[in-house]
Amino acid sequence: MENLFRKSQLRIHMIGICGVGMSALAGMLMEQGHKVSGSDTEMYPPISTQLGMLNIPLFKGYSSDTVEKIQPDLVIIGNAISRGNPEVEIVLNKRIQYFSMAQSLYNFFLFNKEVIGVAGTHGKTTTTSLLAYILDQAGMQPSFFIGGIPKNYGKNYHVGKGNYFVIEADEYDSAYFEKVPKFMVYRPTHCIMTSLEFDHADIYKNFDEIVLWFTRLKNLIPGNGCIVYNSMYPHLSTINSKPLSVTKSYGRLGADCTYHYENEILTISMDGKQVQAKPKIFGHFNYQNIAAAVAMALTLGVSLGAIVTAIESFEGVKRRQEILYSGNYLTIIEDFAHHPTAIKNVLHEVSERYPESHIIAIYEPRSATSRRNVFQNELPLAFSDADYVFMKRPYRLDKVPEHEQIDIEKVIDDIRGQSIPAIVCDAVDEIVHETFKQIHNKHTVMVVMSNGGFDGIYGLLVSQAKKQFGSD
Numbered sequence: 001m002e003n004l005f006r007k008s009q010l011r012i013h014m015i016g017i018c019g020v021g022m023s024a025l026a027g028m029l030m031e032q033g034h035k036v037s038g039s040d041t042e043m044y045p046p047i048s049t050q051l052g053m054l055n056i057p058l059f060k061g062y063s064s065d066t067v068e069k070i071q072p073d074l075v076i077i078g079n080a081i082s083r084g085n086p087e088v089e090i091v092l093n094k095r096i097q098y099f100s101m102a103q104s105l106y107n108f109f110l111f112n113k114e115v116i117g118v119a120g121t122h123g124k125t126t127t128t129s130l131l132a133y134i135l136d137q138a139g140m141q142p143s144f145f146i147g148g149i150p151k152n153y154g155k156n157y158h159v160g161k162g163n164y165f166v167i168e169a170d171e172y173d174s175a176y177f178e179k180v181p182k183f184m185v186y187r188p189t190h191c192i193m194t195s196l197e198f199d200h201a202d203i204y205k206n207f208d209e210i211v212l213w214f215t216r217l218k219n220l221i222p223g224n225g226c227i228v229y230n231s232m233y234p235h236l237s238t239i240n241s242k243p244l245s246v247t248k249s250y251g252r253l254g255a256d257c258t259y260h261y262e263n264e265i266l267t268i269s270m271d272g273k274q275v276q277a278k279p280k281i282f283g284h285f286n287y288q289n290i291a292a293a294v295a296m297a298l299t300l301g302v303s304l305g306a307i308v309t310a311i312e313s314f315e316g317v318k319r320r321q322e323i324l325y326s327g328n329y330l331t332i333i334e335d336f337a338h339h340p341t342a343i344k345n346v347l348h349e350v351s352e353r354y355p356e357s358h359i360i361a362i363y364e365p366r367s368a369t370s371r372r373n374v375f376q377n378e379l380p381l382a383f384s385d386a387d388y389v390f391m392k393r394p395y396r397l398d399k400v401p402e403h404e405q406i407d408i409e410k411v412i413d414d415i416r417g418q419s420i421p422a423i424v425c426d427a428v429d430e431i432v433h434e435t436f437k438q439i440h441n442k443h444t445v446m447v448v449m450s451n452g453g454f455d456g457i458y459g460l461l462v463s464q465a466k467k468q469f470g471s472d
Contacts, residue, residue: 016078
């Protein structure tokens, strides 16, 4: 095989291009001057629109003829693609060079940067977004690659001229031929560990297996690199108990850690230095994310002024506590929450933010873990701050082995056992119809939670709200 990187312009074909990460990578490769094409089975806005604006040729469905026609120098195979895919089969048969998305990021963008990986079960996207924004406000011209869209930028990637590359370092595996967490492929110089709980039951047998990979991540960080971790998670403290790099921890005031933070007017302190700011994003969960980003920024020597400016002007991330509609009678909030811990935190934060309101939780079990019975007993407890719960039947439950499937009827019964009315619905139209019947004389907050498209329920709820109560 010839050395790919002798060519200044490559023909690159991406199989599964419409994923959030793959579409961002496509844009980055275009900016480098490469010719990019892609194929996927489902193409819908906003990603299809974004790729169309970049003039990237798109092929609907997978066909060996596509690869024959393009004659690519390199093929990038997405995480969701498996053996048996006709494009994968011809790539293998013709010995065309191929990378995973993670390998592509490393070989084209990360290999000569000081990579800051943000890993953890919760909070990765917000923490990555804020840290990138802090470094940007400090004039460091960072690059970033994020699993969500920071509102301050309007896109989830940027290739900057500076030395730092901030990347959301996912523990999910990379590709069918690379069954290791993406963060292992990124080879970070520095790392934030935001949290550690069991997740991704489709690829990890148990919690110990995830702990092992986070231990291996710790062992990737060079001696002159740094690790910042959340002291609230005992396993993270254990993993980092014998440091091989500069290692700092963060936690609430009074905890045994390096950086301490308090709520409300957020105060983060260490060794006499104090950051005090009024963030726009709210809730204890977000204060942890802010503390993580600030702790890393301080460790890297960023000025206090740049940090405060960034915190106070940071708009948050789309689909993370994002207000879709706000009126006198109703507020609709969208969140990516799907793990019981995230659901519980979001609902608690909303109930504190709107203490006099009627809280309606609307949830879709869509992720590979939430469709399984791993959290059968924990999930009902996550809705304790809701006044009413609507749930959609789990997405494509038939794809989960029968003995592993969540019993959604039992979840509903267990929620009702907490004296919280709960209903499971087959379709989003039914959910929309039933939820609006629950709006009475009290201000209502609907919190809509899914890690997917939820069959377009967001637009349906907003349309109904405008029809019933007028524009927000």
